[in-house]
Amino acid sequence: MKKLLFMLMMLAPMAAFAQKFGHVNSQEIIQAMPEFTKARTDIEELAKQYDADLKSMQEEIQKKAEALEKEQATLPANIKQRREQELQEMYQKYQQSAQDNQQALGKEQQEKMQAITTKVLDAIKSVGQTDGYVYIMDIAGGGIPYISTTLSTDVTAKVKTKLGLK
Numbered sequence: 001m002k003k004l005l006f007m008l009m010m011l012a013p014m015a016a017f018a019q020k021f022g023h024v025n026s027q028e029i030i031q032a033m034p035e036f037t038k039a040r041t042d043i044e045e046l047a048k049q050y051d052a053d054l055k056s057m058q059e060e061i062q063k064k065a066e067a068l069e070k071e072q073a074t075l076p077a078n079i080k081q082r083r084e085q086e087l088q089e090m091y092q093k094y095q096q097s098a099q100d101n102q103q104a105l106g107k108e109q110q111e112k113m114q115a116i117t118t119k120v121l122d123a124i125k126s127v128g129q130t131d132g133y134v135y136i137m138d139i140a141g142g143g144i145p146y147i148s149t150t151l152s153t154d155v156t157a158k159v160k161t162k163l164g165l166k
Helices: 003-018 026-031 034-071 076-130 156-162
Strands: 020-024 133-138 152-153
Touching: 003 020, 020 076, 020 156, 026 034, 026 156, 076 133, 076 156, 133 152
Parallel strands: 020 133, 020 152
Antiparallel strands: none
């Protein structure tokens, strides 16, 4: 019994060295994904659309302000006041639209990136389970002070293969 216990204690450190550790660069993987390219293009197109809408609103405000400035000397006080109020409301609507557009753009970007990130994480987990890795660290996270590339295997290529990327 003592010999068996002694043998187990001697083999325990060897079992610890037999564990596999890996590292991956998720940013490299994400940037190689066609979904990322499409998401980036979609977000850029949406941003251009929002900018065009805001520019149109801004031009309309500018035209009305110039017209009011030219006519203000000949306008009755009540009409002048009404047009100034109208301009103020248009400007507030412009500001609200700019804020709403920023929020919508952020939400759209977050939703698209969440789907991509989930797909990458699922592929990393699959590679980890299939190849028997104990731990796979993401070197793109920036919080990793050191990874020994001799004791850790780079599984970025395996994850890319799992996702059907080159």
